[in-house]
Amino acid sequence: MSTPKLVEHFFRHEYARLVATLSRRVGVQYIEDVEDAVQSALMTALETWTIAGLPDNPPAWLFRVAHNNLMGELRRRTGRRRILEQNVKEHIGTLENGPEIFLAGEVEDDLLRMLFVCCDEAIPVESQLVLALKTLCGFEIREIALRLFASEANVYKRLGRARSRLRKLRLYPGKLTGKHYSSRLPVVHKILYLVFTEGYLSSQSEMAIRRELCDEAIRLATILAEHPAGQTPETFALLALMHLHAARMTARQDSSGALLLLEEQERALWDQQRIQVGLEWLAKSAKGDGFSRYHAEAGIAAEHCLAPSFRETRWNKVVECYALLERIAPSAIHKLNRAVAVAEWQGPAEGLAILKGFEPPTWLAGSYLWAAVLADLHRRCGYVHTANRYRDVACKLAPTPAVKELLQRRLQIGLPGGSLNLDKLESGVNRG
Amino acid sequence: MPKQKYLCIQRSQSGKSEKPSPAQMEEMYAKFHAWKEKFQKNIVDMGGKLGSGKVVTSEGATDGPFVEAKEVVGGFMIVSAESLEEAMEVVRESPGVVMPGSSVEVREIHTP
Numbered sequence: 001m002s003t004p005k006l007v008e009h010f011f012r013h014e015y016a017r018l019v020a021t022l023s024r025r026v027g028v029q030y031i032e033d034v035e036d037a038v039q040s041a042l043m044t045a046l047e048t049w050t051i052a053g054l055p056d057n058p059p060a061w062l063f064r065v066a067h068n069n070l071m072g073e074l075r076r077r078t079g080r081r082r083i084l085e086q087n088v089k090e091h092i093g094t095l096e097n098g099p100e101i102f103l104a105g106e107v108e109d110d111l112l113r114m115l116f117v118c119c120d121e122a123i124p125v126e127s128q129l130v131l132a133l134k135t136l137c138g139f140e141i142r143e144i145a146l147r148l149f150a151s152e153a154n155v156y157k158r159l160g161r162a163r164s165r166l167r168k169l170r171l172y173p174g175k176l177t178g179k180h181y182s183s184r185l186p187v188v189h190k191i192l193y194l195v196f197t198e199g200y201l202s203s204q205s206e207m208a209i210r211r212e213l214c215d216e217a218i219r220l221a222t223i224l225a226e227h228p229a230g231q232t233p234e235t236f237a238l239l240a241l242m243h244l245h246a247a248r249m250t251a252r253q254d255s256s257g258a259l260l261l262l263e264e265q266e267r268a269l270w271d272q273q274r275i276q277v278g279l280e281w282l283a284k285s286a287k288g289d290g291f292s293r294y295h296a297e298a299g300i301a302a303e304h305c306l307a308p309s310f311r312e313t314r315w316n317k318v319v320e321c322y323a324l325l326e327r328i329a330p331s332a333i334h335k336l337n338r339a340v341a342v343a344e345w346q347g348p349a350e351g352l353a354i355l356k357g358f359e360p361p362t363w364l365a366g367s368y369l370w371a372a373v374l375a376d377l378h379r380r381c382g383y384v385h386t387a388n389r390y391r392d393v394a395c396k397l398a399p400t401p402a403v404k405e406l407l408q409r410r411l412q413i414g415l416p417g418g419s420l421n422l423d424k425l426e427s428g429v430n431r432g
Numbered sequence: 433m434p435k436q437k438y439l440c441i442q443r444s445q446s447g448k449s450e451k452p453s454p455a456q457m458e459e460m461y462a463k464f465h466a467w468k469e470k471f472q473k474n475i476v477d478m479g480g481k482l483g484s485g486k487v488v489t490s491e492g493a494t495d496g497p498f499v500e501a502k503e504v505v506g507g508f509m510i511v512s513a514e515s516l517e518e519a520m521e522v523v524r525e526s527p528g529v530v531m532p533g534s535s536v537e538v539r540e541i542h543t544p
Binding site for chain 2: 005006009010011012014015039042043046047049050051052138139140142143
C-alpha cells in the first residue's frame with residue numbers, strides 16, 4: 001500500500017493535458033466546464049490515490065474520471081440533447097475501452113492545438129498570456145497573479161476577456177486549419193517569449209517561482225519545435241535563446257539572492273549542458289534566409305555564453321546583433337543595449353555618443369534602466385555631476401530592493417571600467 | 433508490549449473551502465507520500481472517505497444528521513501504536529490535520 005512518487009508537476013501538467021484533450025473533443029467554447037471537470041477529477045485522484053495507491057495508468061484513470069465528470073455536467077445541463085448529439089456522440093459508450101489509449105504524439109498535438117487556440121487574434125495579448133498560463137501550465141488565478149505581479153482581480157478580468165471570446169467560437173480547436181497555424185505562429189512565439197521573460201526578468205525574488213515559468217516556456221516551445229506545425233527557423237531560434245538564457249540563470253544571483261551583473265557572475269556556474277542544447281537549436285535555426293528578432297537575441301546570448309570571460313566577449317558581434325535587432329524589431333531598449341555593448345567595445349564615450357540626442361519614449365525614460373545606463377556611462381567618462389544625478393533617479397525608480405542594492409553598489413563606488421550589463425531582454429507585457 | 437489499535441476520525445468544518453490548485457495538490461500528494469512512508473509501520477488501515485448514509489434506530493432509519501455539529505466527519509483510518517501518545521504523534525503529522533478547520537479524533541480500540 002505505498003503511494004509512489006509522481007513525476008514532477010504531475011498535477012499541473014495533467015491538468016493542461018486533460019483540458020487540451022477534452023476541449024478538443026467537446027469544443028473549446030465549453031472550456032470552463034472542461035476546467036471544472038478536470039479540477040474535480042484531480043481532486044478525486046488526490047483523495048483516492050493517497051489511500052488506495054496509484055492505479056496502473058494514472059493518466060488514463062484521470063482521463064476517465066474527468067471525461068465522466070464533463071459528460072455528466074453537459075448532459076445534465078442540456079437535457080441530454082444538443083451538444084451530445086452534435087459534438088460528442090461518437091464518444092458516448094466508448095468509455096470503457098476507448099479513450100485510455102493515447103497514441104504517441106496525440107497529447108502533444110492537443111497541447112499544441114490549445115496553444116494556438118490561446119493565440120486567437122481576437123484575444124488581446126495580455127489575455128492570451130493569462131489564458132496560456134491557466135490552461136497550458138495549470139496555474140490558478142492567484143498563482144498567475146503572483147507570477148505576473150498583477151492583482152487577482154486584474155488576472156481575472158484578463159481571463160474573462162479571453163473566455164468570452166472562446167465562448168463565442170463555434171470553431172473547435174480540432175478544426176484549426178493549416179492557415180490558422182501559420183498565421184498564428186508569430187503570436188505563439190510572442191506568448192512563449194513572454195512566459196519566458198516573465199520568469200527570467202520577474203521582480204519576483206524567489207528563484208524557484210521564476211525558474212518554473214522559464215521551464216514552462218521551454219517545455220511548450222520544445223513541443224512546438226518538435227511538431228510539424230511549428231518547425232520554423234524562428235521557433236528554433238526562440239528555443240535557443242531560452243536555453244542560452246536559462247543556462248545562466250542561477251548565476252545571476254549570489255547566495256543571498258542579490259542580483260549580480262554579468263561581469264560579476266561566476267561563469268563556472270553556467271550550465272554547460274544547457275548551453276550546448278541552446279547552441280544546437282541555434283545551429284538548426286540558421287536554415288533558410290529568415291532572420292528574426294529571436295535569431296538576433298539568441299545570437300547575443302550565445303556570444304555571452306561562449307565568451308571565456310567578460311573582457312574577452314566579442315563585443316563587436318554583440319553590437320552587430322543589437323543593430324540587427326533594432327532594425328527588425330525597433331525598440332528603444334535595443335538602442336540602449338547597443339550603447340552598453342558599444343561602450344564595452346570602443347569605450348564609454350562611444351557608448352554615450354549612441355544615445356546623444358536620443359529622446360527615449362516615456363516608458364523607458366521612466367524606467368530605472370535608462371537612468372542607470374546613463375549614470376554608468378557618464379561616470380565612466382568622468383562626468384561625476386551628471387552621473388550622480390542619473391544615479392539618484394535610477395535608485396528612486398528601482399522596482400525592487402534587489403535592483404536598488406545592485407545600482408547603489410555599481411554606481412556609487414568608483415569602479416574603474418566595467419559595465420552595467422544587466423542581462424536585459426525587451427520588457428514584456430507588464431512592463432514598459 | 434503488544435501494539436494497540438486506534439481509530440482516527442477525521443473531521444472538517446462544513447461549508448466550502450477554497451479548492452486547491454493543481455500545484456497545491458502536487459504539494460499535498462508529496463506531503464502525504466512522505467507521511468505514509470514515515471509511518472508505514474503504524475498504518476493498519478488507511479480507511480477512507482465517508483459518503484452519505486442513514487441513521488438506523490430501533491424505530492427506523494433517518495437521513496441524519498448524524499451528529500448535531502458544524503463539523504463533518506470526513507473519513508477514518510486505523511493506526512497501531514504503543515501508546516496514545518505515539519498514535520497522536522502519527523496523526524499530528526498527517527495531512528488530515530493540516531487543512532484549516534480540520535481535526536482528527538484519536539480513540540483507542542478496546543478489544544477483548
